[in-house]
Amino acid sequence: MVTSSPKSWLFKRNRPGREPPSGALLPLSELASGERATFVELRGGRGVKGRLTALGFTPGVAILMVQNYGWGPLIVEVRDTRVALGRHEAEHILVRRS
Amino acid sequence: MSEPYPIGIANLREGTKLKREIPLVALAGQPNTGKSTLFNLLTGLNQHVGNWPGKTIERREGTFQHNSRSFRLIDLPGTYSLTANSPEELIAREFILREQPDLVIALVSAANLERSLYLVAELISLPTPLVVALNMMDVAELEGYRIDVELLQAALGVPVVPVVATRAQGVRELLQVVEQVLNKERVLMPRLPEIRADHRQALKEIQNLIHGYIPAPYPLEWAALKLLEGDAELTRLVRESLPPERWEAVHEVLRAHDDALMAVASGRYEWINRILRAAVTRPPIGQIGLTERIDRFATHPILGLVILALVLGGVFWVTFTLGSPLQEWLEIQVVERLAEFAATSLAAAPTWLQGLVVDGIIGGVGSVITFLPILVIFFAAFGLLEDIGYMARAAYVMDNFMHLMGLHGKSFLPLFLGFGCNVPAVMGTRVIDSWSARLVTILIAPFVPCTARMAVVAFLAGAFFERYATLVSWGLALLALSMLVVSGVLLNALLFRGKRSAFIMEMPLYHIPNSRTIALLVWQRTVAFVKKAGTVILAFSVLVWVLSVLPGGELEGSFLARFGKLVEPVGRWMGFDWRLTVALLTSFLAKENAVATLGVVFGAAEEGGLSQMLLTTYSPAVALAFLTATMLFIPCAATLAVIKQEAGSWRWALVNLALMLALSVSVSSLVYWLARSWGW
Numbered sequence: 001m002v003t004s005s006p007k008s009w010l011f012k013r014n015r016p017g018r019e020p021p022s023g024a025l026l027p028l029s030e031l032a033s034g035e036r037a038t039f040v041e042l043r044g045g046r047g048v049k050g051r052l053t054a055l056g057f058t059p060g061v062a063i064l065m066v067q068n069y070g071w072g073p074l075i076v077e078v079r080d081t082r083v084a085l086g087r088h089e090a091e092h093i094l095v096r097r098s
Numbered sequence: 099m100s101e102p103y104p105i106g107i108a109n110l111r112e113g114t115k116l117k118r119e120i121p122l123v124a125l126a127g128q129p130n131t132g133k134s135t136l137f138n139l140l141t142g143l144n145q146h147v148g149n150w151p152g153k154t155i156e157r158r159e160g161t162f163q164h165n166s167r168s169f170r171l172i173d174l175p176g177t178y179s180l181t182a183n184s185p186e187e188l189i190a191r192e193f194i195l196r197e198q199p200d201l202v203i204a205l206v207s208a209a210n211l212e213r214s215l216y217l218v219a220e221l222i223s224l225p226t227p228l229v230v231a232l233n234m235m236d237v238a239e240l241e242g243y244r245i246d247v248e249l250l251q252a253a254l255g256v257p258v259v260p261v262v263a264t265r266a267q268g269v270r271e272l273l274q275v276v277e278q279v280l281n282k283e284r285v286l287m288p289r290l291p292e293i294r295a296d297h298r299q300a301l302k303e304i305q306n307l308i309h310g311y312i313p314a315p316y317p318l319e320w321a322a323l324k325l326l327e328g329d330a331e332l333t334r335l336v337r338e339s340l341p342p343e344r345w346e347a348v349h350e351v352l353r354a355h356d357d358a359l360m361a362v363a364s365g366r367y368e369w370i371n372r373i374l375r376a377a378v379t380r381p382p383i384g385q386i387g388l389t390e391r392i393d394r395f396a397t398h399p400i401l402g403l404v405i406l407a408l409v410l411g412g413v414f415w416v417t418f419t420l421g422s423p424l425q426e427w428l429e430i431q432v433v434e435r436l437a438e439f440a441a442t443s444l445a446a447a448p449t450w451l452q453g454l455v456v457d458g459i460i461g462g463v464g465s466v467i468t469f470l471p472i473l474v475i476f477f478a479a480f481g482l483l484e485d486i487g488y489m490a491r492a493a494y495v496m497d498n499f500m501h502l503m504g505l506h507g508k509s510f511l512p513l514f515l516g517f518g519c520n521v522p523a524v525m526g527t528r529v530i531d532s533w534s535a536r537l538v539t540i541l542i543a544p545f546v547p548c549t550a551r552m553a554v555v556a557f558l559a560g561a562f563f564e565r566y567a568t569l570v571s572w573g574l575a576l577l578a579l580s581m582l583v584v585s586g587v588l589l590n591a592l593l594f595r596g597k598r599s600a601f602i603m604e605m606p607l608y609h610i611p612n613s614r615t616i617a618l619l620v621w622q623r624t625v626a627f628v629k630k631a632g633t634v635i636l637a638f639s640v641l642v643w644v645l646s647v648l649p650g651g652e653l654e655g656s657f658l659a660r661f662g663k664l665v666e667p668v669g670r671w672m673g674f675d676w677r678l679t680v681a682l683l684t685s686f687l688a689k690e691n692a693v694a695t696l697g698v699v700f701g702a703a704e705e706g707g708l709s710q711m712l713l714t715t716y717s718p719a720v721a722l723a724f725l726t727a728t729m730l731f732i733p734c735a736a737t738l739a740v741i742k743q744e745a746g747s748w749r750w751a752l753v754n755l756a757l758m759l760a761l762s763v764s765v766s767s768l769v770y771w772l773a774r775s776w777g778w
Contacts, residue, residue: 044600046328046330047183047600048600048602049328049359050179050181050183050327050328050359051178051183051184051600051602052602053179053359053360053363054178054179054181054183054216054363055178055213055602055604056212056213056216056367058360058363058364058367059360059364060364061367066390066393067393067397069399071399071498072399072497072498073494073497073498073507073601075393075397075494075605079212079213079367080210080211080212080213081210081212081213081604082389082393082604082605082607083602083603083604083605084490084493084494084497084507084601084602084603084604084605085601085602086497086506086600086601086602088600088601089600089601089602
């Protein structure tokens with residue numbers, strides 16, 4: 001995991017989220033790097049929905065936040081695939097921390 | 099939300115099932131599964147690259163032989179699914195349903211089996227026979243996956259053939275199976291995925307409602323599923339085919355199940371996971387792969403940019419270190435000799451014919467030929483970065499910056515290609531998935547200083563500013579790039595009201611590059627460039643030559659010079675006389691012509707003499723204004739022709755023309771005025 005890097009000042013994890021009560025829904029963009037969550041739902045237009053669904057974002061699937069520096073795009077792992085998402089897109093994906 | 103492309107089913111060719119003499123095989127697969135490698139492996143150079151009818155999406159078709167029997171192979175666009183989210187997906191599925199190929203080969207990545215089987219889940223439900231090619235078995239083994247091919251085949255109910263396309267392994271076996279299926283020596287018993295249990299009732303209701311109304315060739319259950327998935331094209335089609343009250347009823351069911359897309363997709367993934375549980379052993383979680391190790395640096399928000407800058411710098415260094423000597427060699431050994439040869443063999447011919455051949459034709463072709471080495475090296479470097487998987491990382495780290503213009507990371511790739519030549523850059527915008535983002539990228543791409551423009555600027559800066567030449571060249575390149583950003587922001591605000599498009603991109607695993615794939619990529623890009631740029635440049639070269647000698651045979655009194663004098667008042671704003679104005683105008687033909695024209699009007703045979711003359715004739719203020727204008731001037735004819743082709747109408751080519759003309763004149767006038775007021 002990245003957190004174990006010796007140069008941790010450079011790879012410092014930004015923990016963007018306040019801690020919501022466990023089990024509450026939160027946007028994917030609030031997950032810190034290395035955190036895992038379960039995909040719950042997607043708020044967005046048909047086109048974005050269709051593309052994300054084909055990439056494996058379906059209810060109940062496990063998501064690993066690979067990289068989130070708190071600004072800019074982020075990388076998640078879903079069904080063994082790494083997917084880069086714009087922050088705006090990640091804000092519209094609702095997940096539950098696991 | 100991204101706006102869809104202007105797409106429609108109507109302009110895809112209507113197909114009828116006929117008995118074919120040569121079997122037609124379609125190759126389908128998701129992006130990053132090694133599809134083009136397999137296609138190239140099967141067809142070699144027996145392939146033809148064109149466009150899908152009415153679309154600017156590449157269509158590749160080829161032939162291959164097996165057991166002395168010929169096959170036609172169509173490379174379908176790489177898609178994640180068959181829902182009409184993009185024109186690629188629409189093309190892939192309309193081709194399978196309408197043209198009805200005799201067989202579809204679905205390529206899946208063993209290293210990414212869960213996701214790449216999603217497309218198989220869609221293909222297997224279509225009536226065309228299916229064979230699955232399991233690629234990247236080597237990568238999967240490295241990552242620790244163990245796949246039981248026999249069990250996978252049994253669970254799918256269609257043949258599965260393991261291949262390693264990069265090493266040409268398993269191809270014979272694949273073709274063997276393809277032939278067996280075509281000869282009906284193998285019976286397929288596909289196991290089909292089902293919609294998640296809670297939506298079966300809704301699916302049945304819709305099927306009953308649309309039964310008998312769905313036009314051929316769409317299968318009933320498939321159409322019902324696509325309706326539930328919210329497929330825009332199919333929804334439109336069904337609404338047009340159904341009586342209004344029936345459509346109302348269908349619409350009612352759809353409204354009550356607006357989460358049906360998830361139910362359909364979940365059903366497919368449940369099906370995939372059942373298969374995987376039977377056939378695949380996964381590596382223990384937490385293993386750090388090569389990709390993760392590299393990405394820790396390559397996608398870091400700061401280090402990633404540093405790495406990108408180093409990579410780009412390296413590409414330019416290699417391109418010019420290797421390319422420039424080659425370019426000079428070609429210029430001296432080939433083009434000049436050819437010109438001499440033509441001049442001597444045409445010595446008896448009339449002067450106009452000599453001029454036409456030597457200055458018009460050889461001059462035009464020569465500028466394309468001498469430019470090729472640089473372009474080929476640049477394409478090769480670019481192809482290498484693409485093939486190992488780095489380009490997705492470059493797009494990722496540039497995403498923040500591209501947002502300034504309402505674009506996202508993917509637009510960076512074609513713009514980068516523009517440093518080589520603007521022609522492939524404009525064509526390269528095809529990777530961008532939303533039409534508005536693509537159009538903005540097309541319109542700003544000509545601001546990227548291409549190698550030809552940089553060569554002109556470097557020469558002129560050297561002539562005028564000697565010691566400060568490098569500084570001036572870099573400054574001008576930066577100026578062009580900042581104009582690119584300004585135009586991007588403006589265009590996005592004006593044309594699309596600041597709307598932004600979604601950034602969703604798979605980050606493929608890094609892998610060892612395949613020289614065949616890169617070589618073919620370079621070959622195809624080069625051929626496309628020569629065809630487009632070559633023909634346009636040659637035609638314009640002849641035209642400009644004609645304008646520069648008629649009617650009197652001298653440049654001084656020619657139509658070109660008259661035109662130059664006519665627009666000279668505009669040139670004066672920037673401090674130009676008619677000679678600089680004409681030089682700037684002829685750069686429309688090809689950027690390097692700016693220097694060539696100056697050479698002609700000053701009657702200087704060699705460049706050394708020209709530098710001296712320019713230095714004594716023009717003040718630094720005029721020189722700087724001329725360099726600025728050259729850097730920002732309208733795109734060359736070839737680029738303009740591709741803008742028209744890719745944007746679909748002359749309207750956008752003219753918008754680009756007007757934009758760049760206005761910017762180059764106004765910025766360069768400003769530069770002239772400022773430089774003058776500083777006493778230069």
